[in-house]
Amino acid sequence: MKTALVTGASRGLGAAMAKALAAAGWAVAVNYAHDDAGAARVVDDIAMLGGKAASFKFDVTDKASVRHGIATIAHELAPVELIVNNATGPQPMMPIEDQSWDDHLDQLRFFVKAPLLLLQTVLPDWKTRKVGRVINIGSEVVDIGNPDFGHYVAAKAAMVGLTRSWARELGPYGINVNLVAPGFVPVERHATATADDIEDYRRDVPLARMGVPEEIAATVGFLASPQADFITGQTIAVNGGRTLA
Numbered sequence: 001m002k003t004a005l006v007t008g009a010s011r012g013l014g015a016a017m018a019k020a021l022a023a024a025g026w027a028v029a030v031n032y033a034h035d036d037a038g039a040a041r042v043v044d045d046i047a048m049l050g051g052k053a054a055s056f057k058f059d060v061t062d063k064a065s066v067r068h069g070i071a072t073i074a075h076e077l078a079p080v081e082l083i084v085n086n087a088t089g090p091q092p093m094m095p096i097e098d099q100s101w102d103d104h105l106d107q108l109r110f111f112v113k114a115p116l117l118l119l120q121t122v123l124p125d126w127k128t129r130k131v132g133r134v135i136n137i138g139s140e141v142v143d144i145g146n147p148d149f150g151h152y153v154a155a156k157a158a159m160v161g162l163t164r165s166w167a168r169e170l171g172p173y174g175i176n177v178n179l180v181a182p183g184f185v186p187v188e189r190h191a192t193a194t195a196d197d198i199e200d201y202r203r204d205v206p207l208a209r210m211g212v213p214e215e216i217a218a219t220v221g222f223l224a225s226p227q228a229d230f231i232t233g234q235t236i237a238v239n240g241g242r243t244l245a
């Protein structure tokens with residue numbers, strides 16, 4: 001059984017991705033940094049459905065924690081062969097005048113630093129064995145250019161750049177790197193979104209409805225599968241067509 005690491009899988013989209021990958025036969029490392037109960041719930045849900053998962057609490061933005069976390073996963077499950085870079089910290093919105101360099105770094109830590117630390121940790125093993133796959137979780141905001149959000153949009157755009165550069169550099173080793181760009185998919189952290197907020201968004205979706213976490217997870221499952229063996233360096237928008245050119 002091959003092991004997939006889903007970062008930030010104690011709730012939200014990551015939890016749905018963990019469940020989808022487990023259903024597809026992966027042993028899933030459910031990563032998180034704070035919410036012990038949430039991560040335990042995801043692991044229990046997977047076990048109840050006959051899948052294999054375990055939780056691994058470590059901060060994906062910290063080098064020593066990542067090194068230790070990846071080694072622990074290899075010991076308790078098996079060496080990681082798929083990394084889904086999904087974890088996110090808070091995503092505050094603010095006008096340019098209020099954005100500090102630290103606000104930008106806060107986003108880059110999750111969307112550039114963490115994916116880099118994780119990949120660097122597994123890469124010697126992946127290159128030797130010619131295995132491995134990366135799925136980055138981006139966002140439609142890169143195409144839309146949401147205002148008051150430059151720090152988040154820029155970091156998510158950087159993820160697209162990483163995806164493309166890594167795909168070319170690692171292709172010769174048989175390592176695929178792709179990116180899934182969700183639209184607004186309400187999860188636990190959107191509990192305060194009003195019906196009007198959701199309706200305003202829905203009105204711009206060609207498919208005329210909101211997406212659900214399972215639909216983002218299904219695309220991750222596809223990119224993790226052998227059916228996607230010849231796909232690399234791509235961005236797949238999963239947003240009901242909202243970013244159609």
Ligand SMILES: NC(=O)c1ccc[n+]([C@@H]2O[C@H](COP(=O)([O-])OP(=O)(O)OC[C@H]3O[C@@H](n4cnc5c(N)ncnc54)[C@H](OP(=O)(O)O)[C@@H]3O)[C@@H](O)[C@H]2O)c1
Nearest residue numbers: 008009010012013032033034035059060087088139184185
């Ligand atoms: N939901 C959407 O509408 C949407 C739209 C476009 C893109 N996205 C992207 O999809 C991804 C998931 O979003 P979401 O809405 O599902 O987020 P979420 O519900 O807020 O979940 C974030 C996850 O990251 C974990 N986390 C936070 N800090 C961490 C750290 N330092 N190390 C490891 N894990 C950490 C959290 O766990 P703990 O609290 O336990 O640490 C939690 O499991 C993000 O990359 C987001 O940008 C989401």
